[in-house]
Amino acid sequence: MEGLKRIPLRFWAPVAGLAGILICLMSSWVNVTNSKTMIQIDPDYVNLFNIFSLISQPESNSIQTFIVVLVLHLVLAVVLLISSIVLLIKNNYKAGKFQVLFTSLGFILCFVVPLIFIIFAASINDPALMKVTAAPAIQAVIALIALFAGIDKLKNAIKKDWQLYALLVPAIILVFIFVYLPMYGIQIAFRDLKPAFGIAGSKWIDLKNFTDFFGTYYSTRLITNTFLLNIYGLLWGFPIPIIMAIFLHQLTSKTHKRFTQTVIYAPHFISPVVMVGMIFLFLSPSTGLVNKLIEVLGGTPIAFMLDSAWFRTVFIATDVWQHAGWNTILYIATLTAIDPSLNEAAKIDGATKMQRIKYIDIPHLLPIIVMLLILNCGTLLASNVDKALLMQTDANIPTSDIIGLYVYRMGIQNGQFSFTAAINLLVNVINFVMIITVNTISKRLNQSSLF
């Protein structure tokens, strides 16, 4: 044991790399021998894009499967080995960026990927699959050792700051379970999910789910509805808080300002269920206050919730009522942070209130306006499912049916998981691209503009 301790850590890195290779070869071999004994499966499974299912589906006895699995494992091991050798040649503990990159790549391929399979296998409780994933599990442990042996920087950092890392762990795990793990499930968008086969075992059907969606006559309506609801919502909901904040800031009495702020923030905390309940009560054609008012003014009552022409108006107007006040909070904070001497100087030079708003307040607000606008652009196809779900009636479906709602109805209620996951993915990707684009554009513009 004494002798072992004296061996410098850097020697363990290549040892781990070599062990990694051996394990990888072994697991490939296990996979291949397994495949001979198991049932033959539709050749459609073997698809170049379908690497994930190849690893977790050793029962496929196609020669392609064997090759892909082998190559994949070899790649993992070689990456590990290279990183180890580089470490050895450099002969010091200060790992450079290059090594860190290599070793972490090896780590991700060797550790994270099998880990997902292990969790998956454990979750469906399939002993056959568990046996297969045992090999990647050993591989994962080896990879972890290689990682720690390889990246001294990380090792030293962990030694020094392990308490900080420990504080991060719960958040990282929870985000992993609820955000990153589902990303593994995105692949069902390209499959025909059959619960009996599980996610990785269901048939790969390429883009059929997507073409199916565009084939339905709903698709145009859904996209239009979602987009229009969001764009109108942005047109009303975005400028109103800015205007409110500017004029709220001009209130001279401190107590009045304070009271007003408290009041306009309050509706933000009302739940969507209660909010929609209120909407139904106030807009009811027989007893609702709004229709009573219309009758007093000589009009005829309108069945707001049963008229598809009114859906967007009601949705957005109530949203403004509920959230516009709350959305002033950042603008108010920015305005309060402006140096008062600026305003005093302007006052001395004879600037009127409107001039001060135009030349002091608005320029100060611009950066945060741009920032929030960018964030909003990423949600143009997103859906406020909560409220729309509650506000939808049989009669207003032509305008109230939005993508998120359709996904909920067809996916969760009707069990068409693959089809709706495809729609989900499509929307997420579009939103992601949109936000990145807008952000890049504004970065370019900002370089040349004043701010």
Add this chain to the structure above:
Amino acid sequence: MSDSLAKREDRLSKRTSKEKLFDFVNNVIWVIIVLVVLYPLWLIFIASVSSADAIYAGKVLIVPIDFSLIGYEAVFQHPLLMRSYLNSIIYTFLGTLVSFMVTMMAAYALSRSFYGKKFVNLYFIFTMFFTGGLIPQFLMNRQLGLYNTVTIMIIINCVSVWNLMIARTYISNSIPGELYEAAVLDGAGHFTYFFKVVIPLSKTIIAVLCVYYGVARWNDFFTALVYIRDDVKLPLQTVLMRIIATAQAGSSLDSFMGFFGDGRVISEAIRRAEVVKYCCIVVATAPVIFVFIYMQKFFVEGVTMGSLKG
């Protein structure tokens, strides 16, 4: 500038008649806005303590008419509603506790420098822009055995990255770095420093986090709609949804027919059910509004400190 000094000083201290008019109009407009916001809330409250007939006749406008508590009686005798109220309290309390502890711990770690911080930051921020979506999340959680459990009501989406960023910015802006150096000299590690110094100094942001997380849990009905099958595990909002927010007038009455249905005309039942809706709204919203008013003084400071300068 040709203006004399006296004239300039005059401008600073005095308001012109134009400005006085501006202020007057501004004040009036804000009084109107406050009324527009408050009136629906007030109306819900007075309707909940008025008689069904008065509401139906449209007489309840400014003050309660024919004061009665029959709606509240019905609400408090509804077994499912009371059960779900208790559930909601449990979910909200535990969920908020977990969320705020996990968020504060991570936020503190991210406010300090350590190896790999950039990567960890990216790990969190990426989730703001891209997620798996409802269906993959549902399938995964179901495979993890979380479907129809109390656990998922407490821990699903319990780390909001937005809140994490607010808390991180707040901590790095409001707690001076010298404090940590002093604590290290006294032999404290990150754990001791976090629990003994950071937490006590972050009351404002903790209040903000608790309100954000708490209100989000309390108001959430969608999670239960997707994940919960047993009635006894439902939170308040999902039960409320059945009662008040159903579109068809008839279906919303089902759960209250038991109280008014026997031996009375249906229209009477419909009228009373209307009062019950108002009462439900009050019962579900009052805790949230009270918490908000109580915590309100922390808000402007907390949100501002956390969001700006970041």
